[in-house]
Amino acid sequence: MTRQPFADLARQFNITISGKGSQPMLFAHGYGCDQNMWRFVSPHFEATHKTVLFDYIGAGKSDVSAYDPTTYSSLDAYADDVIAICDHLNLSNVIFVGHSVSSMIGVLAANKRSDLFSKLVLVGPSPRYINDEGYIGGFDRGSIDDLLEALDSNYLGWSTSMAPVIMGNPERPELGKELSNSFCQTDPEIAKNFARATFLSDNRDDLTKLKVPALVMQCSQDVIAPLEVGTYVAEQIPNSTLKILEATGHCPNLSAPEETVRTIQEFLKT
């Protein structure tokens, strides 16, 4: 790897560490948002674990200046970053919890450095989003182009409204004003590049190589990662448990945090 080491890694990845336990749980957000995706889930593990949250370079409050489109054109670079974070914080025996594309980033990281990880929790994983011969990924190539176009148009539509607006949110006072509309704000070019890296990836071969035990959490209705994909992932990973959630959609960590927490806790007991 020829990349420059991170000068101030903890700040650059906006790392947040909490929890009373000693075994680290590393929560990795997926494509679309940042570590806030775990806000209803990670606190439940603070009593028993050391929770580590971060934003990928280019997302959330990370150091955008460290973003390089060429480097981050494949998931490999993100996996290297996960390893760099573990090394920097001297983490070992790590429980990696990855949502969406981060599931595969976790698999790649664990294949590179199996010594770091004890368990992987994969929430809505997909090794390949585009259909292939004998494989159902859920999308055809045109859909991904459509997404990239949608991203373009959305940033057009958001040009005024997505600027961080200070807006009262009386129904959810716990969120605080500063958070309003600042979630998921990503530089349009970075968002598109991440979308490309995510949706054009094919990591099916990496699944069979995984030596770390993994939990595959599959929602009952998920446009992004349909049931067939979850089944496929569980079949390919040698030591895996498949759990189909009652929750629907792609973000059970947000739409069904209780079920998500319960399922992870059960897996960790095994």
Next chain:
Amino acid sequence: MSEPDIGNDQHSPELTIALELYDNAPCGSISFFKDGTIYAINQTMLTWLGYTREELVEQRTLPSLFRIGGQIFFETHFFPLIKMQGFVNEVYFDVVRKDNSIFHALINAREIPSKSRQKELFQATILDISDRWKYEKELLHAKRKAEADSKAKAEFLSTISHEIRTPLNTILGIGHLLHETPLNENQKEYARLLLHSSENLLSLVNNLLDLSKIEAQKVTLEQMPFHLGELLELMHETFSVRARAKGIQLDISIAKNVPKHLTGDPVKLNQILTNLIGNAIKFTKTGTVQLAVTVEQKKAETYQIHFSVSDTGIGIPPEKLEAIFQEFSQASYDVSVEFGGTGLGLTICQKLLELHQSKMEVKSTLGKGSTFSFSIWYTAADTPSPTKKAKKERRNLLILKDMDVLVVDDNPDNIFIATQYLDQWEVPYATAESGKKALDMVRKRSFDLILLDLQMPKMDGYETARKLRSLPLKTQPVIVAFSASAAGEVADLLEAAGIDDHLSKPFKPKDFMDTLLEHSSHRKKISADNVNLKPSVAASEGQKKKKTKAASEDTPNTVSFKIDRYAKMANNRPEYIKKFVLSTLDAFATYKQDFQNSVKTKDPEGFSNLIHKSTMSFYYIEADRLGSLLMACRDALQDDTADDGTFKKLAAECQAEFDTIIRGLTHIGET
């Protein structure tokens, strides 16, 4: 849960009205569960979509009405946002109608708060923004096109300006050469106009090039240590001649607490100050131009340095204060007629300051004068910048005769101009029309200095230099690149290719000579003492000098001066020689006056100015001894360790030399 029944008579009138409004509102409304399933939809939305209520309610999800990209976006961005902050406003989606056509929508969505309900419920308001979408798309298109056009324009300007500089080089060079040949009064005036106009044209082209580079965002700030005092001293040297010629005083003052060594971009600072001082002198007829440098504030090791240039010139009317920073704008048409200029200078200054996150302030009173000021943050440099004092070594044209120069350029015009000067200065030289030929010649003969054009076909200057550097030569020559690019732009490339210095085309004879002198003085350091011992006539390779009898025989002291050069320029025609001599005599009267004043005030700067001013006259009559003596005088004044006696002795010698020359010239003038 079921759809509210609008026609139900049991509703209160208010609720009936509210429900009617809901159903027929000018916007669509869809309520949905957290899995996206549609729970309720209003009539407006049904009409837009072309579906019946039964086809959608409990049957379809909200994202299933979007195109696939929108569905992914909904899952990965939109829904997480609603869950995290309770609402999302104005997100754009393409909505698919029953007939598969699409309309453009902005969607606001929120979670409907409820403690009693089992299922979480969300409500989305859909606005049809097809019109706005069309306008925005056109606007975006127009914006992108305008940006692309502007970039293309800037690049075009940059290319063209660059191209223009090459023939301008020839025009200016020939102009200078023409100016130095014997001409009658009319012709002299024509040549002067030609030179003047081409210099104006060059400054216009340079400004355009700068501006287009800034606009194409090709200009970045450098961070290097520099000596502010020296930068300003050099500026004073450059402008004091012009100021004095107009009878204006030029003052530069630096506050004591301004750090000597700073880190920043000295080239940009120089450009800004040159522009402001140049303008101030240009627009001032009498009085003073003053540059004051102070510390505005200090944070740790960074200083905000304040620069202010004031003049007592014509001033700017209040309503024009904004306009002067616009491209091609001066305060009035008359201004440009009377004072000339392109009106680009201040625009460039302003843009250079923007790069520094700074801004030009201007205060002006019509008829009384103007003050332009700005502040820039610099870091105090830990390591002193390399001082340029070394460059100010004693220079003497004689040492050029010991140099062997190779001129490499594929353009015969350029070779012609360069070699014309070399002939004049009696510098031995050879020429090569390609890099390959140059390499062959260097293998056979050793050169002290190679003047190398950078843009040549086949083997360019960089490659030639690299190959030259790899040759097993006893001593490597000094390589001076020679190109239409500014040195700063190509500095890295030059260094990588092993090129020592850079001479920008078109060059003025003085720049050319300074470059030669600088590198010759690296080879040989000549002290004032042995200058006299050098033979004043050294034969140069390509040229046998014809001795003019009139000059050498009639002058009482052949060491002090000679008029061979005049004789040559005048093709030995006595009436022209006489003219030259008489005008030189006039000049020497002034020089002598300046000299005496400087001796009285013991002002080294006075000597510097005099040396600067007299260079060409001294050169023509080969008054090398006097030149060296003047420099020695100045150096004695600058040298704190030298005693007063040395200076007095030198001054006396100068005085005697002046008298000898003036007597000699007068004598020739009278014959």
